Amino acid sequence: MILAIETATEICSAALVHNGILLGERSLNEKNIHSERLLYLVDEVLKSAQVKNNQLVAIAVSIGPGSFTGLRIGLSTAKGLALALEIPIIAIPTLDGIAESYRRNRTTEKDENFCAMIDAKRDEAFYAFYSISQNDIILQSEYAIKPRVEIVSEGVSRHSFLAQPVINASAIGFLADRKKNDFEVPDFLYLEPLYLRDFVATLPKKP
Template sequence: MIVLGIEAATPVAAVAVATEGKILAERMVNNRRTHSVNLLPMIKDSLADAGINKEQLTGIAVSIGPGSFTGLRIGLSTARSLAQVLNLPLAGVPTLDALAYPLTGHAGLVCPLLNARKNEVYTALYHSTGTGQECLVPARAAGIQELLQLLEGYNEQVTFIGDGLAEYIGVIKSHMGARAGLAPVCTSFPRGAAVAELGLQLLQKGAVSDPLTLLPYYLRESEAELKWRERCRVNE
C-alpha cells in the first residue's frame, strides 16, 4: 500500500507519503498561513518528492482530533474529498495516538499534551507493548493539576510530549521531579509520517472509515457552540 497522511489538528500542517516499512516523503510547515492555503500544495509537492502520482495512492489517512476546531475541519474535508475523488479507502487516526507514536518502545509512560486553551490540555496516557502502544487513559481535556493527580496513580517514569509542554513544564517538573521526562522539541507536533504509518496499519486491518460520515473528534464544544447554547438558555 501507498498511503497519504494528512495532519492539520494543530498550528502545524504536515503531510507524508508512506508504504510498508518506509516513509517516502514528508513535509511540515509552521507558519501563519492557514491550513486551507498550505495543505494542497504540500500534498502535491509530497507526491512529487515521493516520485509518484495521485493515481498510485492506495489509501488516505487523516488526523481526526482532538485539536484545533478549524484545523480539523480543513484536514478532514481535504482527506474526505480526496478519498471520494480518487475512490480510495480512508482511515481516521486519533491525533494523540499520532503524537505519541514516535516514542513507541520508549521506557515508562508517554503523556502527550496539546494546548487546548482555557487552561487545559488535550491529553492521554500510553505505554509500549511488544507490538506497539497501548492507551491506558483515553483522550480527554483536562487542567494540568487534574492530569498530575491522575499520574500520581502510576509509579513510573513519564515522558511528556507536545506543544502543551512549553506552558506547563515548570509545574510538571516541580510536581514530579525526576519522574518527568521531556521529549525533544522536534517531536512537539504530530507528524504526517506518524499519521500515514498508523493509517496504513489501520487500512491493512480493514479499519476503513466512510468519507461521508467520518467526523472530527473534538472532545468538547467549540466557542461558537457554547455561545449558541448560552443564547438559547437566556431566551428560554
C-alpha cells in the same frame, strides 16, 4: 501507498508512507495557513516521491482532538481526495499520532508509560495515556480533556512521562500503515472530527 495529512495543531503536514517506509514529507509550522498550503504540500510530497494519485490506496488523516478549524480543513481535504480517487480514509486519533511520534524519536528502547497532550487553551489539555514499547503504542485510557494540573497529578500516579512533542504527518502515516484494519473508514461521508468539547466562539480583543 498511503497519503497522510496532519492539521490538528499549528503544524500543517503531508507525508507518503509505504510498507513502513517514509517516502516523503513536507511540513510547515505557521498559524492559519492550513487552508492555503495543505494541497500545495500534498502536491509537493507526491511529486518528490514521483508518485501519481492513482497509486494511492488510502488517505490517512489526523481526526482529533485539536484545533477545530485545522481538523475541519484536514478532514474535508481528505474526503475530497478519497472521493475523487475512490479509496478509503484511515482516521487516526491525533493523540495516538503524538504517542507514535514520541515512540519513534525516543532515545530508549525500554517499555514505559507515556501521556500524550495537546494544548486545549484555558489551562486545559486534551490527553490520553499509553504504554510504549519498542514496536507499538497501546492506549491505556480514554481520550479526554482536563485542567493541566489534574493531568500532571494523574500522570504522577500512573508513573507516566508527560510530553507534547511535535506531530507530523509521518506519524499519522506510520500508524495508518500499521493499523489500517483498526482505523479504516470505507463509508466516510458522515465522518466527523473528534472534538471532545463544543466549539466556543471568542470575539477579537479590542485594540
